[in-house]
Amino acid sequence: xxxxxxxxxxxxxxxxxxxxxxxxxxxxxxxxxxxxxxxxxxxxxxxxxxxxxxxxxxxxxxxxxxxxxxxxxxxxxxxxxxxxxxxxxxxxxxxxxxxxxxxxxxxxxxxxxxxxxxxxxxxxxxxxxxxxxxxxxxxxxxxxxxxxxxxxxxxxxxxxxxxxxxxxxxxxxxxxxxxxxxxxxxxxxxxxxxxxxxxxxxxxxxxxxxxxxxxxxxxxxxxxxxxxxxxxxxxxxxxxxxxxxxxxxxxxxx
Numbered sequence: 001x002x003x004x005x006x007x008x009x010x011x012x013x014x015x016x017x018x019x020x021x022x023x024x025x026x027x028x029x030x031x032x033x034x035x036x037x038x039x040x041x042x043x044x045x046x047x048x049x050x051x052x053x054x055x056x057x058x059x060x061x062x063x064x065x066x067x068x069x070x071x072x073x074x075x076x077x078x079x080x081x082x083x084x085x086x087x088x089x090x091x092x093x094x095x096x097x098x099x100x101x102x103x104x105x106x107x108x109x110x111x112x113x114x115x116x117x118x119x120x121x122x123x124x125x126x127x128x129x130x131x132x133x134x135x136x137x138x139x140x141x142x143x144x145x146x147x148x149x150x151x152x153x154x155x156x157x158x159x160x161x162x163x164x165x166x167x168x169x170x171x172x173x174x175x176x177x178x179x180x181x182x183x184x185x186x187x188x189x190x191x192x193x194x195x196x197x198x199x200x201x202x203x204x205x206x207x208x209x210x211x212x213x214x215x216x217x218x219x220x221x222x223x224x225x226x227x228x229x230x231x232x233x234x235x236x237x238x239x240x241x242x243x244x245x246x247x248x249x250x251x252x253x254x
Contacts, residue, residue: 002116002117002118002119002120002121002122003120003121003122003142003143003253004112004116004121004122004123004124004140004141004142005121005122005123005124005141005142005143005144005145005179006123006124006126006134006137006138006140006141006143006144006145007019007020007023007123007124007125007126007144007145007146007147008126008134008137008138008144008145008146008161009128009146009147009148009157009161010128010129010130010134010157010160010161010164011128011156011157012128013128013149014128014147014148014149014184014185015147015149015182015184015185015213016125016126016128016147017040017042017044017045017048017125017223018147018184018213018219018223019145019147019182019184019213019242020036020045020123020125021036021045021048021049021079021223021228021229022219022228022229022230022238022239022242023123023145023182023242023245023246023249024036024079024082024121024123024228025049025077025079025080025082025228025229025230025231025242026228026230026242026243026245026246026247027081027082027120027121027246027249027250028079028080028081028082029079029080029081029230029243029246030246030247030250031081032081032120032121032250033081033118033119033120033121034081034082034083034119034120034121034122034123035074035082035083035084035085035115035118035119035121035122035123036049036077036082036083036084036085036122036123036124036125037060037084037085037108037112037122037123037124037125037137038053038060038084038085038086038087038125039060039087039091039108039124039125039126039127039133039134039136039137040087040091040125040126040127040128040133041087041088041089041090041091041092041127041133042089042127043086043087043088043089043091044223045084045125046084046086046087046088047223047226048222048223048226048227048228049077049078049079049082049084049226049227049228050077050078050226050227051075051077051084051086051226053086053087053088054088056075056086057072058072058073059073059085059086059087059088059090059091060073060085060086060087060091061087061088061090061091061094063085063111064094064107064108064111065094065097070085070111070112070114070115071114071115073085073086074115078226078227078228078231079227079228079230079231082228091133094132094133095131095132095133098132098136099132104132104136105135105136105139105172106136106139106140106172107136108124108136108137108139108140109136109139109140112140124137124140124141126138130160130161130164134164135164135168138164138165138168138173138176139168139172139173141173141176142175142176142177143176143177143178143179144165144176144177144178144179145179145180145181145182146161146178146180146181146182146204147181147182147184148181148182148183148184148200149183149184149185150183150184150185150186150187150192150193150196150197150212151185151192151193151196152192154196154199154200155199155200155203158203165178178204178207180207180208180209180249180252181200181204181207181208181209182209182213182245183196183197183200183208183209183212183213184212184213185213185214185215186212186213186214186215187214187215188214197212209245209248209249210248211241211244211245211248212241213238213241213242213245214237214238214241216229216236216237216238216241218232218233218236218237218238218239219236219238222238228242229242230242230243
């Protein structure tokens with residue numbers, strides 16, 4: 001059975017797109033058929049998987065705004081068993097268009113329903129904001145993965161994030177649940193990282209994945225080559241961590 005999962009945190013720099021790219025790629029390596037929907041106007045998930053967001057014919061914007069068939073906006077990525085619906089900064093104007101037009105709430109959900117059964121998992125890389133784009137991503141999803149960085153103010157803004165999820169559950173998507181919390185940018189040499197892990201585990205009570213993503217230079221380098229960390233450096237700590245996370249994710253689905 002296919003599952004749609006939003007990767008969402010309104011804070012920037014928490015490892016959201018890194019997790020979108022590498023968790024999706026890890027699942028592909030494990031034989032799952034995966035689609036990554038780039039709902040962030042920055043389009044970093046697209047370029048990070050080798051899709052040139054500025055030269056492809058069709059983008060997510062075309063699907064949502066111009067009624068382009070969604071199948072025409074799906075592209076192969078550089079990763080095994082992983083396809084991408086790319087975006088670029090055109091998507092930023094969609095919030096204004098939707099606000100004027102109304103009836104935007106299920107726009108993404110309706111489109112994904114047409115192709116949902118072709119994939120084991122569909123991930124949505126949401127923008128780092130609490131605007132319309134993130135809301136349509138949450139409405140379209142069965143669950144949410146929340147990346148949290150192991151740094152100061154890790155839980156800052158989490159109450160707003162919860163409020164948004166609860167608003168979407170109450171008004172549009174009563175079945176929406178928190179799938180799990182991914183801790184990223186962990187540095188075991190610092191007391192701060194260790195303290196943050198305990199703080200986040202206490203706050204999210206049983207929702208935090210066991211496998212934690214370390215701070216890793218190779219992880220930061222990989223997107224500039226249009227590759228997942230597994231395809232860029234399969235022996236790096238970042239690659240091993242995301243493969244372990246993908247295996248944990250699948251285990252928890254059973």
